[in-house]
Amino acid sequence: MSTVYHPTVARLTYRALLGRRRAMILFALPLLLIVISVAVRMLTGADDSTAREVLSGFALATMVPLIGVIAGTGAIGPEIDDGSIAYLLAKPVKRPTIILTKLLVAMLVSVGFAAIPTFAAGLILDGNSQHLAVGFAVAAAVASIAYSAIFLLLGVVTRHAVVAGLVYALVWESLIGNLVPGARALSVQQWALALASKVADGGAVSSDVGLPLAVVLLVGVTLVATWFAGRRLRSLTLAGEE
Amino acid sequence: MTTVTIDNVSRWFGNVVAVNDVTMTIGPGVTGLLGPNGAGKSTLINMMGGFLAPSTGSVTLDGQTIWRNEQAYRHIGIVPERESMYDFLTGAEFVLANAELHGLPDPGAAARKALATVEMEYAQGRRIDTYSKGMRQRVKMASALVHEPSVLLLDEPFNGMDPRQRLQLMDLLRQMGADGRTVLFSSHILEEVEQLAHHIEVIVAGRHAASGDFRKIRRLMTDRPHRYLVRSSDDRALAAALIADGSTTGLELGVEAGRSALRIQAVDFARFTELLPRVAREHGIRLYEVSPSDESLESVFSYLVAA
Numbered sequence: 001m002s003t004v005y006h007p008t009v010a011r012l013t014y015r016a017l018l019g020r021r022r023a024m025i026l027f028a029l030p031l032l033l034i035v036i037s038v039a040v041r042m043l044t045g046a047d048d049s050t051a052r053e054v055l056s057g058f059a060l061a062t063m064v065p066l067i068g069v070i071a072g073t074g075a076i077g078p079e080i081d082d083g084s085i086a087y088l089l090a091k092p093v094k095r096p097t098i099i100l101t102k103l104l105v106a107m108l109v110s111v112g113f114a115a116i117p118t119f120a121a122g123l124i125l126d127g128n129s130q131h132l133a134v135g136f137a138v139a140a141a142v143a144s145i146a147y148s149a150i151f152l153l154l155g156v157v158t159r160h161a162v163v164a165g166l167v168y169a170l171v172w173e174s175l176i177g178n179l180v181p182g183a184r185a186l187s188v189q190q191w192a193l194a195l196a197s198k199v200a201d202g203g204a205v206s207s208d209v210g211l212p213l214a215v216v217l218l219v220g221v222t223l224v225a226t227w228f229a230g231r232r233l234r235s236l237t238l239a240g241e242e
Numbered sequence: 243m244t245t246v247t248i249d250n251v252s253r254w255f256g257n258v259v260a261v262n263d264v265t266m267t268i269g270p271g272v273t274g275l276l277g278p279n280g281a282g283k284s285t286l287i288n289m290m291g292g293f294l295a296p297s298t299g300s301v302t303l304d305g306q307t308i309w310r311n312e313q314a315y316r317h318i319g320i321v322p323e324r325e326s327m328y329d330f331l332t333g334a335e336f337v338l339a340n341a342e343l344h345g346l347p348d349p350g351a352a353a354r355k356a357l358a359t360v361e362m363e364y365a366q367g368r369r370i371d372t373y374s375k376g377m378r379q380r381v382k383m384a385s386a387l388v389h390e391p392s393v394l395l396l397d398e399p400f401n402g403m404d405p406r407q408r409l410q411l412m413d414l415l416r417q418m419g420a421d422g423r424t425v426l427f428s429s430h431i432l433e434e435v436e437q438l439a440h441h442i443e444v445i446v447a448g449r450h451a452a453s454g455d456f457r458k459i460r461r462l463m464t465d466r467p468h469r470y471l472v473r474s475s476d477d478r479a480l481a482a483a484l485i486a487d488g489s490t491t492g493l494e495l496g497v498e499a500g501r502s503a504l505r506i507q508a509v510d511f512a513r514f515t516e517l518l519p520r521v522a523r524e525h526g527i528r529l530y531e532v533s534p535s536d537e538s539l540e541s542v543f544s545y546l547v548a549a
Contacts, residue, residue, distance in 0.1 A: 008342040012328060019330045082326035087385060090291065090320045091343040092312050234310060238293040 006093055009101040017074050017109055025070055026109070029063045030117030037121040048132060051125035052205065055136040059118045060189055060196075064110075064143050065169030071110040071144075072151025073161040075102040081159060086238055096230040099152070103226055106148040115141035135200030139192035146188045146218050149225040156229045156236070184208040191218045244304070244392045244424045245269050246290055251299035253285050260285040262448040263299075268426050272419035274439030274456070275428040282448040283428040284323060287397045290426070291320045303393065316344070319386035323397035325378060327370050333357065333381045334366035340385040349388075356384040359414065375402030383411065394418060396427040400434050412438050467491065468514070470506045473531040474522065477504040483521045489513040505535070 017023060037054060044050050076099075079085040088098055118140040122133020150168075154161040176183045184190045185208060193207035194214035207214070246268040253261040261282045268290075277283050288294040289301045292308040292315070301308050308314045328336055337356055341349035357366050360380040365373065370381065379402060386394060396415075400408050415438060419425045429435050435442055436456060444452040444459065452459050474480050481493045481504055492507035508514035522529050 008339050012339060015330055016328070083322065083324040084326040084328055086293065086320070086322045086324070087327065087340060088343065089293065090315050090318070092315050092345065093343055094312060237295070238288060
């Protein structure tokens with residue numbers, strides 16, 4: 001059996017993610033983005049700056065982190081909460097394998113539900129003019145990967161992972177990021193925008209962080225979060241109901 | 243791989259000591275872990291199952307530490323007390339997933355065999371969230387048996403089972419014990435342990451209170467002084483007649499919950515239970531109420547600890 005991927009763990013995780021009620025949000029958010037894009041296109045016609053507003057303001061700033069919270073925490077949090085993770089842990093499967101498999105599933109789900117709809121929305125809004133659709137789709141994809149790792153870690157370390165994830169995604173990324181200039185450098189959204197500005201035509205997308213730093217931070221945060229999640233799962237204590 | 247050794251193990255949660263310096267060895271056969279609710283049984287089983295690290299001491303399976311040793315699960319099967327499983331799966335899917343996670347060569351066949359063993363084939367295609375408590379318990383059992391472990395740990399396995407399922411599970415566990423497997427189950431119900439386990443370990447308030455043959459411990463339990471509360475048509479006459487017999491050591495006339503009542507302490511349980519109705523009949527006294535006033539498990543256990 002591979003040490004990074006266990007098909008049974010993946011199957012259980014997919015079904016847990018897509019079978020529960022929270023999966024409704026996974027479908028609802030991209031649908032909302034598409035509806036908004038269609039409405040905007042019909043009202044204002046193809047306009048690059050409007051497209052940038054929607055893709056940056058709603059898709060990347062709101063939808064991508066929310067989907068990351070749902071996929072990342074949902075891949076492991078509910079199992080730890082209700083104790084059913086006991087059935088995974090009481091098996092001769094290495095803990096990092098469990099984490100890596102769940103992470104892979106969370107990444108695939110969040111990329112699927114965040115990046116692909118973002119690309120579709122870009123096409124609807126201005127037909128990939130200035131490569132905005134591709135740029136924001138790439139940004140959404142890398143942000144989804146980083147968010148999955150961060151929120152999966154949250155799912156392992158805290159029982160309030162969803163709340164903590166929402167606070168991070170909405171308060172830190174949106175509010176603090178917009179008010180405090182220095183905080184922007186510590187924002188997944190800004191790192192992703194650095195990639196979008198590289199992919200899109202020159203000057204079409206701007207970011208507060210340079211590309212090399214953004215790449216280093218994205219990769220670094222993803223790796224550290226994954227490593228730490230595996231470590232914490234190894235020492236996960238399942239207290240009884242006494 | 244059959245002997246679980248608990249060596250000077252304590253476990254505390256913050257300021258609360260859940261398990262206090264327990265040493266015991268669980269070998270082949272069926273062992274009952276008996277104790278009142280909150281005594282530390284689940285904490286002990288969680289440590290034996292590798293879900294919890296001991297604060298001090300060691301928990302080993304044939305000399306190998308269980309905590310953080312996922313290879314130990316090749317030999318251990320666990321039936322947790324908690325209800326939650328992967329409720330969105332069917333019973334068959336759940337047991338199959340467990341077989342796959344164990345890396346068995348033919349997971350499908352192993353899952354079918356385990357489901358047949360617990361007689362759940364008829365409902366294996368239904369989602370787990372439609373199951374009754376007893377059905378869940380049996381599917382949990384199947385998931386723990388699927389890799390034919392040499393050690394089986396069960397936390398309150400009979401909770402929520404109807405009498406027929408209970409008997410069936412007892413037969414199954416007895417069979418596993420007879421096959422030379424180590425079967426440990428916890429229970430707070432004396433009769434369950436009595437019916438199934440020859441060897442018992444008693445845990446009270448985190449401490450190892452008694453260990454050994456069930457009959458010996460049962461005798462200790464039945465020979466202890468019993469206290470009764472009796473209401474009758476003439477408490478005083480009944481008291482006078484009873485004290486003449488050696489099976490009672492103390493009688494007290496008093497008022498209980500606003501009504502007169504007679505408190506009795508008996509030392510010979512069998513003789514007293516025969517004596518009371520006979521004396522009442524002979525003296526023409528009607529018994530309105532006879533209730534044991536210290537039959538709670540806690541009082542039985544605290545007596546055991548003192549003994």
